[in-house]
Amino acid sequence: MRKNVFRLLAVLRLVLGVLMLLALTATFLDFTGTVAGWFPWLREVQFMPALLAGSALMLVFLLVATLLVGRVYCSVLCPLGVFQDLVRLVTFGRWRDRRFKARPGGPVLSAIQGWTRLGILLGFAAGGFLGLHFTWLDPYAIYARFVSFCLTPLVKACRHADAIAAWADGAEGSFTRVLEVVVPASGFALAAASVLAFIAALAAWRGRTWCNTVCPVGTMLGALAKFAWFRPHIDASSCVGCRLCERICRAHCIHIDVKAIDHTQCVSCLDCSAVCPKGAITWKR
Numbered sequence: 001m002r003k004n005v006f007r008l009l010a011v012l013r014l015v016l017g018v019l020m021l022l023a024l025t026a027t028f029l030d031f032t033g034t035v036a037g038w039f040p041w042l043r044e045v046q047f048m049p050a051l052l053a054g055s056a057l058m059l060v061f062l063l064v065a066t067l068l069v070g071r072v073y074c075s076v077l078c079p080l081g082v083f084q085d086l087v088r089l090v091t092f093g094r095w096r097d098r099r100f101k102a103r104p105g106g107p108v109l110s111a112i113q114g115w116t117r118l119g120i121l122l123g124f125a126a127g128g129f130l131g132l133h134f135t136w137l138d139p140y141a142i143y144a145r146f147v148s149f150c151l152t153p154l155v156k157a158c159r160h161a162d163a164i165a166a167w168a169d170g171a172e173g174s175f176t177r178v179l180e181v182v183v184p185a186s187g188f189a190l191a192a193a194s195v196l197a198f199i200a201a202l203a204a205w206r207g208r209t210w211c212n213t214v215c216p217v218g219t220m221l222g223a224l225a226k227f228a229w230f231r232p233h234i235d236a237s238s239c240v241g242c243r244l245c246e247r248i249c250r251a252h253c254i255h256i257d258v259k260a261i262d263h264t265q266c267v268s269c270l271d272c273s274a275v276c277p278k279g280a281i282t283w284k285r
């Protein structure tokens, strides 16, 4: 019974995340500004833009949400996080992790990841103080750049299908117009697509590796999530050591040998509670 409730919640979490991602993407692609008018809070609720804009209300909202249920920003609101989950879904990552018995990294890998996260966060903060915003590492900016430089030109190309057709017919001057419209910044488009492709490859290979190795926002939220009011715990007396939760955890933060979960890396996806046959993973303080 409880397992089914968690299953439902895990599906709802993903559906909500995908709807957010689609709505946010639509706000970028809609030139009329209509969609942005429907969901003005979608951009405002993004962590780095809120921090840079000094939006106290949004920051307090995100911090309180994290202190309540962990990295909910990473599971529902962050476009890059949901994008990684979608990549994992379509590349059958969950199935592969179960089939090939994925395990969390050992102490050496964990230490490397920890030091990398800390170094990137310190570099990110130092860059901010010096006025150099490392926006290539801001998850919202990474996704926004991909949409702006790669998807927007495609939409524009569709809107100017008449010019493309004219060019195909050999009409004079149309070729230049089509190039101007479709690839106004091909270098930026290539860079934005490469970054996203790299993150997608990591997600297909090993779930939220980008989130738990590189992303400075994830590192900040993870430090708070450790103290979250509701976070997953393993009941050692009910656990039978089947390791199902350990394998399907997209953040690879469950360590069944010691019956522990690294709450700094957990992205509150609920999958572990949904999959546990013994109902041994509960959410509590």
Ligand code: SF4
Binding pocket: 073, 074, 075, 078, 079, 080, 081, 082, 139, 210, 211, 212, 215, 216, 217, 218, 219
């Ligand atoms: S860790 Fe960063 S990229 Fe991953 S979901 Fe959280 S904010 Fe987004």
Ligand code: SF4
Binding pocket: 234, 238, 239, 240, 241, 242, 243, 244, 245, 246, 256, 275, 276, 277, 278, 279, 280, 281
């Ligand atoms: S799925 Fe449940 S029973 Fe199996 S190892 Fe995880 S907590 Fe233990």
Ligand code: SF4
Binding pocket: 232, 248, 249, 250, 251, 252, 253, 254, 261, 265, 266, 267, 268, 269, 270, 271, 272, 273
């Ligand atoms: S421990 Fe892993 S599977 Fe469980 S909620 Fe956190 S990220 Fe998801």
